[in-house]
Amino acid sequence: MREQLEQLRHEALKTVSDASSEETLQEARIRFLGRKGELTALMKGLGGLSADERPVVGQLVNSIRDEIENLFETALSAERERATVSRLQSERIDITLPGRRALRGSKHPITQVIAEVSEIFAGFGFSVAEGPEIEHDWYNFEALNFPPEHPARDMQDTFFTENSLLLRTHTSPVQIRTMLKTKPPLRIIAPGTVYRCDSDATHSPMFHQIEGLMIDKDVSFADLKGILTIFTNQLFGQKTGVRLRPSFFPFTEPSAEVDIACVICGGKGCRVCKQTGWLEILGAGMVDPEVYHHVNYDAEDISGFAFGMGIERIAMLKYGIRDMRLLFENDVRFLRQF
Amino acid sequence: MKVTYNWLKEFVDFDQSPEQLADLLTMLGLEVEGMENYGAGMDQVVVAVVEEKRQHPNADKLSVCRVNNGREIVDVVCGAQNFKAGDIVALAQIGAVLPGDFKIKRSKIRGEESCGMLCSEKELGLAEESAGIMILPPTLVPGTPVFESLGLKDTFFEIGLTPNRADCLSVIGVAREIAAKIGTSVKCNRIAVPEHGPSINSSITVSVEDSELCPRYAARAVHGCRIAPSPEWLVNRLAAVGVRSINNVVDVTNLVMMELGQPLHAFDCDQLVDSRIVVRRALEGEIFTTLDSQQRVLVASDLVICDAGGPVALAGIMGGENSEINDSTTSILLESAWFKPAAIRTTSKRLGLHTESSHRFERGTDIDGVIRALDRAAALVAELAGGTVAQGFIDVYPVKSVPPAISFRPERANALLGIKLSSKVMIDILRGLECSVTEMTDGILMVTPPSYRIDIEREIDLVEEIARLNGYDNIPASMPIARVISDRPSLHQRLESMLRNILVAHGMNEIINFSFTTPDAADKLLMSDVDPRRSVIKLANPLVEEQSVMRTSLIPGLLEAVAKNISHRSLDLRLFEMRRVYINRQNEEMPHEPIYLVGAFTGAREREGWGNSRDSIDFYDAKGVVENLLEELHISNVKWVVDTPETFYHPGKSCSIMVGKERLGTIGEIHPTVQKNFGLEKPVFCFELYFEKLVVLHRLKAAIVVPSRFPDSTRDLAMLASDCLSAEKILETVKGIKAQEIEHAEIFDVYKGAGIPTGFKSIAIRIRYRSYDRTLTDDEINIIHSRITENLVSKLKVSIR
Missing domain, CATH: 3.50.40.10 (Phenylalanyl-trna Synthetase, Chain B, domain 3)
Structure with missing residues (x-):
């Protein structure tokens, strides 16, 4: 009986090491360990042993059964593991095929730049104000100290409507409308659409501006310089050089053009900055006392500054757009890049 | 305004190079927009003496000259007749580049060597026309560049002058600015008239x-x-x-x-x-x-x-x-x-x-x-x-003009500019500008500007002069003290931004069209003669006819954008525009400028791809976008009313979007004739929403519904219905049961065609049942479901399949 058991153990070892699949292992396991299996059959012979031998052989049977069981268990789990690995291998897909993409929409770059500039100024405490695009001469020109028959009006080629209104040439009338409604202190920006009769690669008959206005006690030109320096640094990068140089706008005095170091060449001089190293991005100045006069503010009591910038200009610099007309062609091949 | 470096030097002494001068002028507010170094590339054109002139052996009209260029004698072939031996001429040597990018090379002309060219004034860019070569004064030294010895080497400045600086529309005016900046005065000699x-x-x-x-x-x-x-x-x-x-x-x-x-x-x-x-x-x-x-x-x-x-x-x-x-x-x-x-x-x-x-x-x-x-x-x-x-x-000159005497407070100037200049420095600046300045006892200055500075009338004008001459670069940058807190963006502004976000999330691209359009836009949309949108605001001075009226609808621009993109072979489009239109108002001078929101859909529903369907986009895609948009704005009780709202829509595929009696907008497929008017071959689906109505009807989310913890159960129901029976009626009838257990009812299939009699359609709905307080039994559900079925059959005359 001991020999038989020993032989069974050998057979089981051999069978397991020869088995090539989970199926054959399961079959062999039943053959050895099943209720009608070989070990069970051998155990029936235990009854014929002497009382002395019975416990000893019984123990041997148990240990061999445990051994064979372990053997099958290990082999089976190894085989399952191998089978899983092999199945997963066979399920490989081509992950380089493009993803199934939903359509991606886009906001117009003009909308995006307006949002970006507005957000920066919101951080400086500026609220957003709006006004009509079809305006009175008074708001667009006269209240801003462009007297009738003044050559300064030539600076802005104006579209007139047949009922003698005009298409605002700048967002500055919003300054006037705001000041007439509100008493100082105030800080506003006014993004909007403006119009001038001019059309070429750098001029569009319709374009966009953002106007800014701050009025309070003791606001100085140095404050204007501070705000605009921080603004340009936030918009174009921390180290962007800023230069203010004297200019003229009827509604500000002193007036300034604000240049930034050319973002294309870094100030060395290139085609975009016309070799000057500087790019003009906005006009600004201290609000002219004549403007306060028109809105019934006391110029002795308060002071303030105003500024205005062209959104298209900023968009063109930010995205390297050379022809302004591209912004209004509504070509999705262009729009989808934003 | 143009000035030249040499001309300015006649009026003021300065050491600045042309580049430094340009910078100085720009920083004074006289922006140098362009510079041209005249004669800079002409150094290879030198003064030379014609030593000998003889007939060219092989050409009647040419001569061969021995020319002394100050260093050596060279042979030059010349076609001009207007000179003789001994004349002083302009010799373009080998390597010279004349105007028009004309390079002078060593050459043989009819067998004779020619080492350069004798130039005419025209060839040197000095005259538009000239007969023969240029004969120079005999005093010039051979070998020196011609432009230099004629005093023609110069730098031209193009100054972009602001309209306030009338005084700088002259050489002396610009010279005065330079003089004031560098602390000298202009040369102004007495003129003797004989x-x-x-x-x-x-x-x-x-x-x-x-x-x-x-x-x-x-x-x-x-x-x-x-x-x-x-x-x-x-x-x-x-x-x-x-x-x-x-x-x-x-x-x-x-x-x-x-x-x-x-x-x-x-x-x-x-x-x-x-x-x-x-x-x-x-x-x-x-x-x-x-x-x-x-x-x-x-x-x-x-x-x-x-x-x-x-x-x-x-x-x-x-x-x-x-x-x-x-x-x-x-x-x-x-x-x-x-x-x-x-x-x-x-x-x-x-x-x-x-x-x-x-x-x-x-x-x-x-x-x-x-x-x-x-x-x-x-x-x-x-x-x-x-x-x-x-x-x-x-x-x-009956009434002598007297320039104004302006009282000027130095401390006011310092406060406005944010600087600390002494009174003395300011006086020096003003006197440098040829203002007469008198100091009063209280520190105030009485300033009279020179007669040519008609732009200086007020104290603020003098403040600007101080800032300008002291230099904008010398003003510090400071931060103003905040006494105001910015308002939150208005509801209107926030909704505008929110609507854009929703549409972008639906794969739509924002476009921007010009606010002016063509006068026949209303015709192209088939608008009736009495349509108020025909009463457009006209421009008195348009650039072109196609941009001569302010638009009253965003639809034409939208369809044009669709057509233009299709012409570029971008066929699958989802475009939107949210801008103002301009509406004339009776009895009011100022027009109304409401914001409209329009969208267009055409082409395939999904983007082109290996696993994507190429089904065409249709009305329901457009409607779905609007439904999502209205849901995000919490606008409920929306009715889609079949009322043929616009002439530019297909009458059978369009409707008004209503809440109560308010029309929020319209949606539909573009009418085939309009489609043709815009050169479009495939159907386009559009919506138009009135932004102001959305602002009014928009609601803040009040409360959420807590999801039930109990399991659901669904039942499907297929029926044969008359073609004219609207889906809305079927869903209303289902919900009309008013059983709390109906969580959701949805149409999941609509079918017409083979197997369905003409004039009928097959509609399948799926109803999901769920209770908030218990798991529903089959019996409970069956009772409700059969009530629904009975209702559909009795009220809508459908037959259950």
Whole structure:
């Protein structure tokens, strides 16, 4: 009986090491360990042993059964593991095929730049104000100290409507409308659409501006310089050089053009900055006392500054757009890049 | 405004290089927009002597010259005939590059070696036409560059002048700025006028009838002149600032205008009827021919210079043909005057006649500079045209102009600029600008600007001068103290941004069209004759007809954008635009500018891809976007009302979007005729929403619904229904049961075609049942479900399949 058991153990070892699949292992396991299996059959012979031998052989049977069981268990789990690995291998897909993409929409770059500039100024405490695009001469020109028959009006080629209104040439009338409604202190920006009769690669008959206005006690030109320096640094990068140089706008005095170091060449001089190293991005100045006069503010009591910038200009610099007309062609091949 | 480096040097001494000068001017507010180094590339064109000239052996019209260039003698073949041995000429040596990118190379011409070229003025860019080569003065040293030895090497500056700086429309004006900045003064020598013979009063009388428009009128007469071409230096100088040479007298008036900023006019004295000048307003309808041969019809606000017979010049703008200087002119009357800027501008604008003269007068000239310019011109005419200047001059100047005395507070200037300059520094700056300054006891300064600075009238104007001359770079950057907190963006602003985000999330691209459109836009949309959107706001001065009216609808621009993209083979499009339209209002001057939101869909539903369907997008895709949008705005109880809302939609595939009696907008497929009008081949689905209505109806989310913790159970129901039965009716009937257990009901299939009788459709709905407080039993569900089924059958006459 001991020999038989020993032989069974050998057979089981051999069978397991020869088995090539989970199926054959399961079959062999039943053959050895099943209720009608070989070990069970051998155990029936235990009854014929002497009382002395019975416990000893019984123990041997148990240990061999445990051994064979372990053997099958290990082999089976190894085989399952191998089978899983092999199945997963066979399920490989081509992950380089493009993803199934939903359509991606886009906001117009003009909308995006307006949002970006507005957000920066919101951080400086500026609220957003709006006004009509079809305006009175008074708001667009006269209240801003462009007297009738003044050559300064030539600076802005104006579209007139047949009922003698005009298409605002700048967002500055919003300054006037705001000041007439509100008493100082105030800080506003006014993004909007403006119009001038001019059309070429750098001029569009319709374009966009953002106007800014701050009025309070003791606001100085140095404050204007501070705000605009921080603004340009936030918009174009921390180290962007800023230069203010004297200019003229009827509604500000002193007036300034604000240049930034050319973002294309870094100030060395290139085609975009016309070799000057500087790019003009906005006009600004201290609000002219004549403007306060028109809105019934006391110029002795308060002071303030105003500024205005062209959104298209900023968009063109930010995205390297050379022809302004591209912004209004509504070509999705262009729009989808934003 | 153009000036040159050399010309400026005649008026002020400075050490700055052309580049440094450009920077200095720009930082003073005279922006240098362009610079040209004239003659910079011409150093290889040198002065040379023709040692010997002989006939070319193989060509009749050519000569071979031995030319001394100061270092060696070279052979040059030349085709010109106008020179001889011993002449001094301009030799373009090998390597020289002449205007027009013409490179001089060693060459053989008909067998003879030629080491360069003898140049004409035209070839050097010095004249438009020239006969033969340029013969140089014998004093020039061979070997030196021609441009340098002729004093032609110069730097031209193009200054972008702001309209307030009338004083800088002259060389002396720019020189004054340089002088003020570097702390020196301009050279302003006394002008000696060589007067001879009888007094001017014996040959001419002047009367000014309108001294409001002409506060000062001065004149001098020069007799015995000979009109001739101007000398080289004068032609070149004028050319440098963009003025074409006419003759010696006219050129003098132009030169003095460029130099001193005072426009002058020269009349042929002998053509003035009765030798009289009368300055008066024109008669209404008076006809006058200006020297550009144009007939001008004048009005009573125009100022004219007349003789006894009628107008001889349009004051300050242009002279007349009748008194123009011509080749036989011998007596000249020089006019130097000051005209009221607004009057000149009104006439110049009305006639569309803009001249160098009107440009200066309308900006304001120097009333105290009138005589200086007159003297300078008279002296130059005498010198160049060989006449004699009559004794004395006429100066009708009844009320002497007095520049304002401005009280100026240095501490106010410091406060406004955010700087701390001493009173003394400010006084120095103002005196450097030729202001007269008196210090008062209380620290206030009384400042009188020079007569040419008509832009300085108020304290703030002086503050600007301090900032400018002290340098904007020397103003620190500081941060203002905040006494205001910014408002939150308005509901209107937030919704605008939210709507854009929703549409972008639905794969839509935002477009921006011009606000002006073509007058036939309404026709293309088939709008009826009484449609209020036909009452457009028209532009009085459009650039082109296609941009001549303000748009009342965003649809045409949207469809044009669709068509344009399709022409670029971008076929699958989802575009939107959210902008203003411009609506005329009865009894109100200002139009209404409401914001509309429009969208267009065409092409395939999904983007092109290996696993994507190529199904066409349809009405329900567009509707789905609008449904999501309205849901995000928490606008509920929306009705889709079939009422043929717009002529530009397909009548069977469009509807109004209503909440109660308010129409929020419309949606539909574009009418086939409209589609054709815009050159579109495939169907386009559009929506139009009225932003203001969305603002009004928009609700904040009030409360959420807590999801049930119990399991759901679904039942499907397929029915055969009449084709005219709307889906809305079916869903309303289902929900009409008002059982809380109905969580959701949805149409999941609609089918027409094979197996379904004509006039009918098969509709399948799925109903999901769920309770908040228990798991529903099959029996409970069956009871509700059969009630639904019975209702559908009895109320809608459907048959269950």
